[in-house]
Amino acid sequence: MSDPGDWQVPEAAQPTAAELGFDLDRTLSSVVSLRAEIPEDAFTADILGTEREGNGVVIGDDGLVLTIGYLITEAATVWLVTEQGTAAPAHVVGYDQKTGFGLVQALGRLDLPAIALGRSDGLKVGDEVIVAG
Incomplete structure (x- = not known):
């Protein structure tokens, strides 16, 4: 299997800044990788594992990061x-x-x-959204 870092979206499939209406590179720079280590005796260790990896996004200038909760449940590190x-x-x-x-x-x-951060209360079915991470 090739290194995921070698894989790229073909240029023709990449949106332009004008199409998006915001700075995609700046937005993507807010995404971080997250690694959590969970004690072997933790309640969720057998189901979710003791080593979990995923992504998060910086939502505060102080380094506050939003992620999916199961990655950090019972995390020691x-x-x-x-x-x-x-x-x-x-x-x-x-x-x-x-x-x-x-x-x-x-x-x-x-x-x-x-x-x-945007607002979702005005979204309708069929509106375009971008998910990264």
């Missing part, structure tokens, strides 16, 4: 890694069972912009 390879430890702020989202706080400098 959390690390965030930027696209440039900068790694920072983080701690779990909380996990919301109702939405499934989790929050972690970077304990080191990420030097990344917080993503510009």
Whole structure:
């Protein structure tokens, strides 16, 4: 299997900044990789594993990161890694069972912009949305 880092979206399939109406590169720079280590005796270890990896997005200038909650449930150790390879430890702020989202706080400098948050209350079926991570 090839390295995922070698894979790229064909240029013809990539949207232009004019088509999007926002800076895609700046937005994507807010996405971080997340790695969590869970104790072997944790309640969720048998089901979800003791090593979990996924993504998160910086939502606060202070390094607050939104992620999917199961990645950080019962985590003893959390690390965030930027696209440039900068790694920072983080701690779990909380996990919301109702939405499934989790929050972690970077304990080191990420030097990344917080993503510009939009509003979903005006969306209609058929509207375009972009999901990254």
